[in-house]
Amino acid sequence: MKLEDLRKIREKAEKELKLREGKARVKIVVGMGTSGIAAGAREVLKAFIDEIEKRNLQDVIVTQSGEKGLSSHEPVAEVWEEGKPIVVYGNLTPEIARRIVAEHIVNGNPVTEYVIEVKEA
């Protein structure tokens, strides 16, 4: 093993650990209450994870919470970004989830037609 090899292994392994610890630039919180799941929140969540993985975004984590009290807009998800207000999305589908990753998280432009609320962090 060379020094570079150690660094390479570290980089790869760090990514996986980071996800575990919740240390990330962006956190996506998907509402996974009973009604959210009934409305398809699990597929949305999978789409988020898959898209993030595809794009190799190392500082984004996806997590979940219970009901958000917004069942008429389910599935919902919040995007938490350091130093920014929380953007709440509603009526999500896996396709919109992928768009949120591409447009909002990568390029910094929220997908406005699906934003249902913006709140203070």
Place this chain on the structure above:
Amino acid sequence: MPKRLDILVCSGAACISNDSTTIKNRLQAVLKEHNLEDEVAIVETGCMGPCELGPVMLVYPDGVFYIRVKESDVEEIVKEHIIRGRPVKRLQWTTPEARRIVEEKKQIPFFEKQLKIVLSNCGKIDPENIEEYIAVGGYEALAKVLTEMTPEQVIEEMINSGLRGRGGAGFPTGLKWKVTRESPGDEKFVVCNGDEGDPGAFMDRAILEGDPHSVIEGMAIAAYAIGAKQGYVYVRAEYPLAIKRLEKAIQQARKYGLLGNNIFETSFSFDIEIRIGAGAFVCGEETALIASIEGKRGQPRPKPPFPAQKGLWGKPTLINNVETFANVRHIILNGSKWFASIGTETSKGTKVFALSGKVNNTGLVEVPMGITIKELVFDIGGGIPDNKKFKAVQIGGPSGGCVPADYADTPIDYESLRKLGTIMGSGGVIVLDEDTCMVNLAKFFLDFTVEESCGQCVPCRIGLKHLYDILDRITKGRGKMEDIETLEKLGEEIKRTSLCGLGQSAPNPVLSTLRYFREEYIEHIKDKKCRAGVCQFEEAKEEEVSLEEKLKGIV
């Protein structure tokens, strides 16, 4: 694919004996049933600390801590928490006083005053996966010393850090490395002492189980510093999981080229073998341990020569404790200044303690040196159960002594404890409440040391037995007032004349209880009364010829 959630299942020895393996298997099955295998990872970790609450598990990134998980709870956890995002409240850890539901790891009081350096990876990474260790900076310290530092610089850094041996005596580690390096000899060895014989102690086991690579890395750095090629880890046979994890870690390190020849393409080569001990307490003493590795009977020999001069097979040998080695990488990576900024003037860094006895939160804790006994017992330990009165702590096991409640503001460091007649020892802390009889406690430890004495020297072999017999007599209501003086005189005599640390410290539990709880001895003798209600007094029997008479002139 990285996972959305990680469920960390404790597989420290205590949790495993509480059947955490069944929990893990069930969890695996239920996750599969719900097609969650791709989203949720199960990670087995070393001891997380609060063993008596086991089996425990932690869900990240949520930070939900579950305790006393039963096989039948697994389904509910998966359905409610993992799928719906609602943690199962009834299984979450609640503080004993307030029964308040604690939501997050950082809010759990048990963790608040702790400072995890040595245990920073325990309960966090998978000890059987070298890559997780590398992810948290593992083997960076070894890389740094091999590519950027001379052995002398490493030793200098260790000296400046102020690290002292965690195996009991607190000898300055850097100085020991220096002496071993400077000892003449072409072949040298590094030995890790993982014998851990104190009853109730399991700090070293937890480190070996939870973060074995940190010990391997510490040993490799030491080997580079002193000029050794071969290392041995001595672990007791009663620690099968620690042995298994260590074995696996050594194999992985070899596979990755972190042990073996020309590490990081330098001229440095080093390898490690495990030696399994039969579990005699005295084999933890360094010269006995060396004899045991050599395949001889594990008996101490007189010092000097010290192992640093003549150790394994007569060659200069560095012997340090597991926890001592586990500190090394942190010192190298963060610098001696950083390390020396933690703790007190003479005692730097942190210490891992196994907290047990009459205290609400028992288990493993790591605290900065200099924390007071009160903080340890009340803030971290959560106080005494059932509104009982705090009486004392016993520190240092069979070689240590008691610190009574009146001294609860004493900072825990090598010197302060020594002044009170006890020692830091390896880290066993037993909390005692009003229901503990101090005479009986002293007898318990004496019983242990009498059993464990190797029998080489007369004061230890016969003197300790004599101390034990007197204590036994007092606890049965057959003591005499002269006994107190005999205990003290004989105790001092044994300390002065024994060959090794076992005999030299075995009278401490008696002497220290006599110092602080003398009135309890007197009550037992004069009033045939045990205030804790522990001792059963017999009717006075015909006086036999006491051992004391028989021994006159021998001791």
